[in-house]
Structure formats: structure tokens, C-alpha cells
Amino acid sequence: QGEGGEWGGGLVQAGGSLTLSCSACGGEVVGYVMSWFRKAPGKEREFVAGINWLEGGTWVADSVEDRFTISRESAQNTLYLPMNSLKPEDTDVYTCAYSMSEGTDFDDEDGMDDWGKGPMVTVSS
Secondary structure, eight states, X not given: OOOOEEEXXXXXXTTOOEEEEEEOGGGSOOOSXXXXXXXXXXXXXXXXXXXXXXXXXXXXXXXXXXXXXXXXXXXXXXXXXXXXXXXXXXXXXXXXXXXXXXXXXXXXXXXXXXXXXXXXXXXXX
């Protein structure tokens, strides 16, 4: 079994788009809830978006809901975060996390069982 990972980060100009991807470790579905968080140096971690892996229900943070979406490809055990109309304030390290507990809220950091290392997204003005 291989390890999971995240990719898709990089440098983009303001107004541009990126899609982040996160694969489940070993190719298996690892949780009921999978979420994206982001954190900039010196700032608190911020919830971005989450999805119920089995049912497909999603929630996107108010701060980005008009620009970001979240989706999953169950057959490939991959989580996506398409980001459009990026702004310099979106510059952060983005991390996917999952919870094995069915009742975990999408934005419950303490409820997550494991975290990825996160791709860096840099948006230039």
C-alpha cells in the first residue's frame, strides 16, 4: 500500500485558479468526514471546506464559499478543492484531514484523526 498525499499547490496570480488534491492513504477510504483547513504563519488554523465521504454532503466556509468548492472521487479515493478567483489573502498552507467518527463536524479540528502535511498556496497581487 502506498502513502497518501496532497498536491496541487503553487504560485498563482490574483484572480487565478488552483485545484488541490488529497489522496487517502493506501487507497482506502479513511474517514467519514474529510476536510480542508488552512493556516498562515502566526495565524490560527482556519476551516475551509468539508465533505461527508459516504453521503457527499458538503460545507464550505462563508469566507470562500463563492470561490471554492469541495468534491471527492470515490473510485480514486481522492479529495479535491477547486479554488477560483484567488486572492493574496488565500496564501496559506492547505491541509486535508479526516475523521473516522461519523458524528464529527466538518470544522472540528479536535475531532480529526489524522492530518496531511499540506501544499503551500501563494497568491501574488
